[in-house]
Amino acid sequence: xxxxxxVAEHAAGSLKKxxxxxxxFARQAAAKLGGGFDLVVVGPQAAAVAAxxxxxxxxxxxxxxxxxxxxxxxxxxxxAIAEVAAHAGAKVIAGASSSLGKDCxxxxxxxxxxxxxxxxxxIGSGNGLTYLRPMWAGNVVGEVEITTAIHVLTVRTAEFDxxxxxxxxxxxxxxxxxxxxxTLKQRVVEFxxxxxxxxxxxxxxxxxAGGRGVKSKENFSLINDLADALGAAxxxxxxxxxxxxxxxxxxxxxxxxxxxPDLYIGLGISGAIQHLAGxxxxxxxxxxxxxxxxxxxxxxxxxxxxxxxxxAPELTEKLRKLKSQ
Amino acid sequence: MKIMVTAKxxxxxxxxxxxxxxxSGIDSEGVEYKLNPFCENAIEEALRLKAKxxxxxxxxxxxxxxxxxxxxxxxxxxCDRGILVDGADDALDADLVARTIAKLYxxxxxxxxxxxxxAVDGDSNQAxxxxxxxxxxxxxxxxxxxxxxxxxxxxxxxxAVADGKVTAMREVDGGVEVVEVAMPAxxxxxxxxxxPRLPTLPNIMKAKRKPLEQLSMADLGVDVALKVKxxxxxxxxxxxxxxxxxxxxxxxxxxxxxxxxx
Ligand SMILES: Cc1cc2nc3c(=O)[nH]c(=O)nc-3n(C[C@H](O)[C@H](O)[C@H](O)COP(=O)(O)OP(=O)(O)OC[C@H]3O[C@@H](n4cnc5c(N)ncnc54)[C@H](O)[C@@H]3O)c2cc1C
Numbered sequence: 001x002x003x004x005x006x007v008a009e010h011a012a013g014s015l016k017k018x019x020x021x022x023x024x025f026a027r028q029a030a031a032k033l034g035g036g037f038d039l040v041v042v043g044p045q046a047a048a049v050a051a052x053x054x055x056x057x058x059x060x061x062x063x064x065x066x067x068x069x070x071x072x073x074x075x076x077x078x079x080a081i082a083e084v085a086a087h088a089g090a091k092v093i094a095g096a097s098s099s100l101g102k103d104c105x106x107x108x109x110x111x112x113x114x115x116x117x118x119x120x121x122x123i124g125s126g127n128g129l130t131y132l133r134p135m136w137a138g139n140v141v142g143e144v145e146i147t148t149a150i151h152v153l154t155v156r157t158a159e160f161d162x163x164x165x166x167x168x169x170x171x172x173x174x175x176x177x178x179x180x181x182x183t184l185k186q187r188v189v190e191f192x193x194x195x196x197x198x199x200x201x202x203x204x205x206x207x208x209a210g211g212r213g214v215k216s217k218e219n220f221s222l223i224n225d226l227a228d229a230l231g232a233a234x235x236x237x238x239x240x241x242x243x244x245x246x247x248x249x250x251x252x253x254x255x256x257x258x259x260x261p262d263l264y265i266g267l268g269i270s271g272a273i274q275h276l277a278g279x280x281x282x283x284x285x286x287x288x289x290x291x292x293x294x295x296x297x298x299x300x301x302x303x304x305x306x307x308x309x310x311x312a313p314e315l316t317e318k319l320r321k322l323k324s325q
Numbered sequence: 326m327k328i329m330v331t332a333k334x335x336x337x338x339x340x341x342x343x344x345x346x347x348x349s350g351i352d353s354e355g356v357e358y359k360l361n362p363f364c365e366n367a368i369e370e371a372l373r374l375k376a377k378x379x380x381x382x383x384x385x386x387x388x389x390x391x392x393x394x395x396x397x398x399x400x401x402x403x404c405d406r407g408i409l410v411d412g413a414d415d416a417l418d419a420d421l422v423a424r425t426i427a428k429l430y431x432x433x434x435x436x437x438x439x440x441x442x443x444a445v446d447g448d449s450n451q452a453x454x455x456x457x458x459x460x461x462x463x464x465x466x467x468x469x470x471x472x473x474x475x476x477x478x479x480x481x482x483x484x485a486v487a488d489g490k491v492t493a494m495r496e497v498d499g500g501v502e503v504v505e506v507a508m509p510a511x512x513x514x515x516x517x518x519x520x521p522r523l524p525t526l527p528n529i530m531k532a533k534r535k536p537l538e539q540l541s542m543a544d545l546g547v548d549v550a551l552k553v554k555x556x557x558x559x560x561x562x563x564x565x566x567x568x569x570x571x572x573x574x575x576x577x578x579x580x581x582x583x584x585x586x587x
Contacts, residue, residue, distance in 0.1 A: 115552030
């Protein structure tokens with residue numbers, strides 16, 4: 001029994017990288033509480049995922065499988081997670097600030113009578129376990145205290161490191177859920193995946209992002225080419241997504257992905273606060289904008305006031321050369 | 326069909342919010358307040374559903390007397406009536422909001438509650454999900470039109486109601502999920518769900534006469550104890566502007582030799 005239960009996410013039988021960042025958070029919180037952490041894996045191939053997840057130092061890995069969990073739905077998964085949390089005696093239940101975490105964990109909080117903090121970016125420095133979280137699009141950091149005995153959290157993965165496997169294999173316990181599928185009032189009709197061969201935006205070391213300044217879907221190939229020359233993931237602003245230059249999955253910002261790559265290159269992006277909220281934590285920021293007053297230059301390490309239609313092809317070409325040297 | 330929608334008062338989403346120098350809270354000097362953008366999407370979608378299916382739209386909000394302004398805007402957009410429950414932002418958490426709206430649900434018995442998916446001040450993105458669980462209802466969070474606003478004029482809507490079910494397109498990691506939820510149901514609206522209308526002048530005038538009920542938490546019998554308290558504020562790490570480079574060659578040189586990222 002550990003104090004902290006990490007909700008593992010997985011796809012096609014593999015643990016998602018985001019979970020490794022939540023484990024980093026769990027290790028920090030466990031160090032403060034003086035205990036360890038457990039993992040819970042719900043859904044198809046949970047046993048296979050548990051075998052992978054067992055190498056990261058969890059006290060135990062709980063699995064829940066069954067027909068009701070083949071396809072994710074918030075009510076079913078919340079039921080299973082809350083059940084495991086109660087069974088494990090967890091005081092803190094933490095998952096990623098992913099769409100699954102945001103959708104499902106509030107329901108877990110209600111089931112456990114727990115208070116919940118979203119988008120945790122750090123642990124407070126005082127004696128008790130308090131959490132730091134961004135508010136007002138990241139312009140303010142709030143420190144929150146959860147007054148209930150059990151805490152439920154989503155954790156911003158970009159703010160925590162990914163952990164390396166520590167070796168060993170945690171014991172696995174399959175938990176039979178009492179969830180009654182007949183009570184489920186919703187079903188997934190269809191999933192339309194975003195298909196991309198490029199690195200995952202949330203995890204990539206390099207990101208090339210395009211904004212409204214790119215002007216059209218066709219022109220967005222300039223951003224894609226530059227990304228490919230760098231081996232980077234592609235990202236975009238809300239304006240670029242709204243204009244259908246690229247799918248919603250690539251939006252960076254307050255309502256999109258929160259990223260912290262080693263290098264972010266933004267082209268034709270003004271730097272609205274909601275966009276900055278998603279990329280300000282990047283290690284090196286490069287901005288290319290023809291307007292020297294663009295707010296993105298206030299956070300850019302290297303600013304280039306120029307026409308992106310000239311810069312993008314030139315940079316792509318020179319990067320290719322550099323790489324082939 | 327009866328739809329309940331949220332209409333929260335928030336700080337202007339485009340304002341660069343700063344803390345007071347003593348860090349006791351945000352400096353609201355010169356900051357304007359607006360209707361939460363996500364609530365505008367919720368309201369717009371409710372109006373579109375009403376245009377198709379008839380019925381009534383009740384806008385609900387929790388706030389001080391000043392939140393009447395945003396409530397009137399919701400009414401001016403086309404909501405039929407409003408309920409404003411008295412409560413100050415610093416005496417609320419998402420859980421209390423959800424429990425209050427759950428009480429309003431019991432009072433009003435709508436077929437659908439559409440929340441804004443988050444409020445641009447607290448950014449918690451919890452109230453809809455908490456409320457759905459309190460009420461034992463299904464949920465479709467982050468409802469959006471998959472094709473962005475340009476595609477909104479044609480094709481499938483982000484939300485559709487038929488045969489006692491609501492079908493929603495959800496923006497999730499890795500793509501778009503289409504989910505079907507039996508009504509009554511809870512939905513949370515994302516920004517790409519629709520393009521909210523601007524209230525017209527005649528509708529602004531009409532809104533002044535629409536019913537606006539004022540209630541207290543005590544009227545609703547809600548326990549006002551908080552599960553989550555914000556006990557301190559701090560400034561995020563400040564990022565300084567770097568240097569300007571003259572051209573691509575200088576940029577590459579800096580990335581290789583100075584930043585050493587390439
Ligand atoms: C509640 C809320 C949430 C939001 N969430 C997000 C979010 O998560 N992510 C997000 O990105 N936005 C978000 N937004 C939108 C945000 O406010 C901005 O509207 C958006 O980020 C602007 O995108 P942009 O920089 O691409 O477009 P613009 O602001 O229009 O900027 C385009 C830039 O391109 C430059 N440009 C044009 N042509 C060229 C050229 N040839 N060469 C070089 N530069 C050129 C222009 O100088 C300009 O600076 C949100 C807004 C709200 C209200």
